[in-house]
Amino acid sequence: MSLFYTDLNRQYVELREIDKMGRKAVDSNQVFIDGLPVPVADRIGEEGRGFEYILHGMNPERILIAAEAIGLGRAALNRATRYANERIVFNRPIGQNQAIQHPLAESWMALQAAELMVQRAAWKYDHGEPCGADANAAKYLAAEAGFDACQRAVMTHGGYGYAKEYHVERYLREIMIPRIAPISPQLILCYIAEKVLGLPKSY
Ligand SMILES: Cc1cc2nc3c(=O)[nH]c(=O)nc-3n(C[C@H](O)[C@H](O)[C@H](O)COP(=O)(O)OP(=O)(O)OC[C@H]3O[C@@H](n4cnc5c(N)ncnc54)[C@H](O)[C@@H]3O)c2cc1C
Incomplete structure (x- = not known):
C-alpha cells in the first residue's frame, strides 16, 4: 500500500x-x-510503506480524539450545571437534589481522570516512547466519560434536553463519533486484554 x-x-x-x-x-x-x-x-514517502505510515499516525489520532471527547464532555457538563442551578421545581433548583448532583460530580471526576491519561499518552508520544496502551486507554476512558457526561446533560435538562435550543442534544449526537471512531471501545478492550494483559487474541 x-x-x-x-x-x-x-x-x-x-x-x-x-x-x-x-x-x-x-x-x-x-x-x-x-x-x-x-x-x-x-x-x-516511499512506495509500499503506506500502511506503516498510517500505523504511525494511529496513536496520535487516538490521543487527539480523546482530547476532543473530554472537551465535549466538559461543554455538556457546564451546560448541565448551569441549567441545574437555574431550573426551579418545587421551589428549589433541581441542582439541589443529590440525584442530579451526583451523576454530574461523577462525570467531572471521570473527565479529570481521563484527561490525565490523555496527558500521559501525549507525553509518551512526544518523547518517542511506545504509547499504544496509553493512547488506546485514553481514547476509551475519554469517550466513555464524555458520553456519560453528554447523556447526563440531556437528562438534567429534562424535556428541554431534547430541544435543539439547549445544544445538549447536539453534544450527545457528536460524542458518538469519539466512541465509535477511530476504533470501537470493544476493540480497545481486545487490544488491552491481548497486548497489555497477555491474554489470547480473541478476534
Ligand atoms: C463520522 C465518522 C468518520 C469516520 N472517519 C474515518 C476516517 O476518516 N478514516 C477511517 O479509516 N475510518 C473512519 N471512520 C470509520 C471508523 O473508524 C469505524 O467505523 C470504526 O473503527 C468501527 O469499525 P466498523 O464501522 O467497521 O464497525 P465493526 O467493526 O463492524 O463493528 C460493529 C460493532 O461490532 C463490535 N465488534 C466488532 N468486532 C468485535 C469483537 N471482536 N468483539 C466485540 N465487539 C466487536 C464493534 O465494537 C461495534 O460495536 C469513521 C467513522 C465515523 C462514524
Missing part, C-alpha cells in the same frame, strides 16, 4: 456523500477510485 495526496479528478473518482446524524461541518463520503493516474511527485 502506498499513500498519495493528489488532485481530485472526478473523471476517475466518484464520491457518494453519506448522510449522518452529526458532524455536519465535515461531510463523509464513500470514495470509488478507478484508474486514477497519480504522479510520483504526489506520492507520500
Whole structure:
C-alpha cells in the first residue's frame, strides 16, 4: 500500500456523500477510485510503506480524539450545571437534589481522570516512547466519560434536553463519533486484554 495526496479528478473518482446524524461541518463520503493516474511527485514517502505510515499516525489520532471527547464532555457538563442551578421545581433548583448532583460530580471526576491519561499518552508520544496502551486507554476512558457526561446533560435538562435550543442534544449526537471512531471501545478492550494483559487474541 502506498499513500498519495493528489488532485481530485472526478473523471476517475466518484464520491457518494453519506448522510449522518452529526458532524455536519465535515461531510463523509464513500470514495470509488478507478484508474486514477497519480504522479510520483504526489506520492507520500516511499512506495509500499503506506500502511506503516498510517500505523504511525494511529496513536496520535487516538490521543487527539480523546482530547476532543473530554472537551465535549466538559461543554455538556457546564451546560448541565448551569441549567441545574437555574431550573426551579418545587421551589428549589433541581441542582439541589443529590440525584442530579451526583451523576454530574461523577462525570467531572471521570473527565479529570481521563484527561490525565490523555496527558500521559501525549507525553509518551512526544518523547518517542511506545504509547499504544496509553493512547488506546485514553481514547476509551475519554469517550466513555464524555458520553456519560453528554447523556447526563440531556437528562438534567429534562424535556428541554431534547430541544435543539439547549445544544445538549447536539453534544450527545457528536460524542458518538469519539466512541465509535477511530476504533470501537470493544476493540480497545481486545487490544488491552491481548497486548497489555497477555491474554489470547480473541478476534
Ligand atoms: C463520522 C465518522 C468518520 C469516520 N472517519 C474515518 C476516517 O476518516 N478514516 C477511517 O479509516 N475510518 C473512519 N471512520 C470509520 C471508523 O473508524 C469505524 O467505523 C470504526 O473503527 C468501527 O469499525 P466498523 O464501522 O467497521 O464497525 P465493526 O467493526 O463492524 O463493528 C460493529 C460493532 O461490532 C463490535 N465488534 C466488532 N468486532 C468485535 C469483537 N471482536 N468483539 C466485540 N465487539 C466487536 C464493534 O465494537 C461495534 O460495536 C469513521 C467513522 C465515523 C462514524
